[in-house]
Amino acid sequence: MAQIGTFGTMLARGAVRDVTRALGFPYALGDQIAKMIPMGVQGFPMTIERAKKESSEFKELYGNDQDTKTIVDMAEKLEGNARHISVHAAGIVISPTALTDYTPLQYDTKGETSDGVRRFKIITQYDMYSIEEAGLPKFDFLGIRNLSIIADTFERVRKLEGTELSLEKIPLDDKKTFRMLSKGQTEATFQLNGSGMTRALMDLKPTSIHDINVMVALYRPGPMDNIQEYIARKHGRKQATFMHPKMKDFLDTTYGVLVYQDDLLMTAIEVAGYSWGEVDKFRKAVGKKIPEEMKKQHVLFVEGCIKHGGMSREKAEALWELFVPFQGYGFNKAHAASYGHIAGSRQTSPRSTCRPCSRLRVATSRRSAPWSRSAGRWASRYCHPRSMRASPSSPSWLPKARRSTRSASA
Numbered sequence: 169m170a171q172i173g174t175f176g177t178m179l180a181r182g183a184v185r186d187v188t189r190a191l192g193f194p195y196a197l198g199d200q201i202a203k204m205i206p207m208g209v210q211g212f213p214m215t216i217e218r219a220k221k222e223s224s225e226f227k228e229l230y231g232n233d234q235d236t237k238t239i240v241d242m243a244e245k246l247e248g249n250a251r252h253i254s255v256h257a258a259g260i261v262i263s264p265t266a267l268t269d270y271t272p273l274q275y276d277t278k279g280e281t282s283d284g285v286r287r288f289k290i291i292t293q294y295d296m297y298s299i300e301e302a303g304l305p306k307f308d309f310l311g312i313r314n315l316s317i318i319a320d321t322f323e324r325v326r327k328l329e330g331t332e333l334s335l336e337k338i339p340l341d342d343k344k345t346f347r348m349l350s351k352g353q354t355e356a357t358f359q360l361n362g363s364g365m366t367r368a369l370m371d372l373k374p375t376s377i378h379d380i381n382v383m384v385a386l387y388r389p390g391p392m393d394n395i396q397e398y399i400a401r402k403h404g405r406k407q408a409t410f411m412h413p414k415m416k417d418f419l420d421t422t423y424g425v426l427v428y429q430d431d432l433l434m435t436a437i438e439v440a441g442y443s444w445g446e447v448d449k450f451r452k453a454v455g456k457k458i459p460e461e462m463k464k465q466h467v468l469f470v471e472g473c474i475k476h477g478g479m480s481r482e483k484a485e486a487l488w489e490l491f492v493p494f495q496g497y498g499f500n501k502a503h504a505a506s507y508g509h510i511a512g513s514r515q516t517s518p519r520s521t522c523r524p525c526s527r528l529r530v531a532t533s534r535r536s537a538p539w540s541r542s543a544g545r546w547a548s549r550y551c552h553p554r555s556m557r558a559s560p561s562s563p564s565w566l567p568k569a570r571r572s573t574r575s576a577s578a
Contacts, residue, residue, distance in 0.1 A: 170267055172259035172299060172306065173274070173291040175250040180205045180216045182251070183243035191242070193235060201236055204229060212459065212495060216244045253277065255291055258310040261299050267292070270302045314358040314510055340377040340512055349374055359384050359511045372399050378421065381508035385427050385499040393493060398425045411487050412477055414438040428501040429454065432491055439487070440469045441476030454494060462495060 178186065181202040188198025204226040208214035220227050229236050255276050263270055275288040292299060296306050322333040350373040354360045360369060360380070365387050372395075374380055379402075386395045400406040401423035408423035410416045415424070418434045426432065429451070436442040436450050450469075453461035466488060473484035499507075 169262045170290045170292055172256040172261055172296050173253050173293055174256045174295055176252045176254060178246050178249050178251045179213050180219060180247060183247045184239060187239050187243045216240060216247055258308040259296050260307045260309050261292060261304050263304055270304055346374045357511060359507050368395050377508060377512050380512055381504045382427050384507045385504035388497040390493040390497040394425050412439045426490055428504060429498040430501045432494055436469060439477040440472030457495060
């Protein structure tokens with residue numbers, strides 16, 4: 169058993185900077201050229217060839233400056249080649265015999281430090297596609313540190329209070345939780361922290377676990393532009409609309425906004441007349457970000473909407489355009505709901521919302537730096553207004569009369 173290796177490739181901007189450095193040109197020149205290349209989207213990176221067509225500024229510099237032309241021509245030859253190897257986030261391969269019967273192995277290049285000791289994982293030198301071609305199954309085992317934090321928090325509460333808590337028994341409709349999130353109190357909360365997500369939650373003012381699931385799904389490189397549309401429709405500032413009457417059956421709870429990858433699949437089935445077998449190919453094309461297959465699906469989808477859904481070609485094309493952001497990155501509903509449940513469990517239990525210091529103490533003790541900047545912000549926003557002192561050893565509730573004298577374990 170080993171973790172799967174993955175290869176980082178030389179993309180347009182990076183290739184330009186690497187070539188500039190290798191050929192001895194000034195860094196400022198490479199940086200200037202690279203910044204003229206438009207950004208791509210996740211799964212569909214920008215290429216130098218496309219940049220020449222899409223950026224008039226880049227095209228003009230390339231045509232008029234010989235040094236720029238030298239750099240760009242060389243970078244274009246290197247574009248797409250492997251630059252480095254790293255570890256796949258979740259991919260694990262298991263073989264019936266020695267792994268070296270199927271794939272070359274190596275130690276990962278970075279390693280991890282634990283208890284002062286640097287350890288290096290054994291990884292495959294084949295990527296996930298080559299692993300499958302070699303006849304081995306690839307498993308995705310995603311480690312979520314927050315599950316350990318939750319379990320340790322429950323154990324701490326059990327020892328201190330004698331109260332048994334479990335993830336499965338935590339209610340998902342606690343109004344106090346949604347008020348906390350609406351106020352932007354998201355620090356140390358799985359999937360919901362960070363300035364961008366926090367601002368979106370404050371705009372959204374969630375009222376149900378469903379809203380949390382939606383935010384988990386939408387706050388991704390692909391469908392992120394749909395966030396403000398969802399918020400506006402939820403609060404009645406915009407009317408819920410559906411591009412086809414059948415879409416109301418599965419988009420009613422999201423006010424007609426495409427949120428999950430499942431929404432694309434159901435649209436393909438109900439509106440474009442896909443069979444379940446056909447829609448699985450569509451799912452793979454979207455999920456694996458296969459441009460050639462998406463071009464084929466574009467034609468099939470539009471023709472299906474015209475024939476099966478009775479739509480005009482113009483409207484069918486407009487519907488397809490709503491799918492395009494999901495080619496960057498889209499969550500399926502089950503994934504979003506699972507993450508939403510974990511995110512909610514950090515806040516939804518009345519015991520948890522009333523015992524933030526236990527949660528914070530466990531969270532900070534599991535980080536490589538026990539008193540990280542994130543923990544400091546959390547302490548500043550939560551501990552101090554509640555007369556609670558936070559120190560590297562023990563964030564603690566303190567009575568107001570004694571808050572300047574000592575800390576007590578909580």
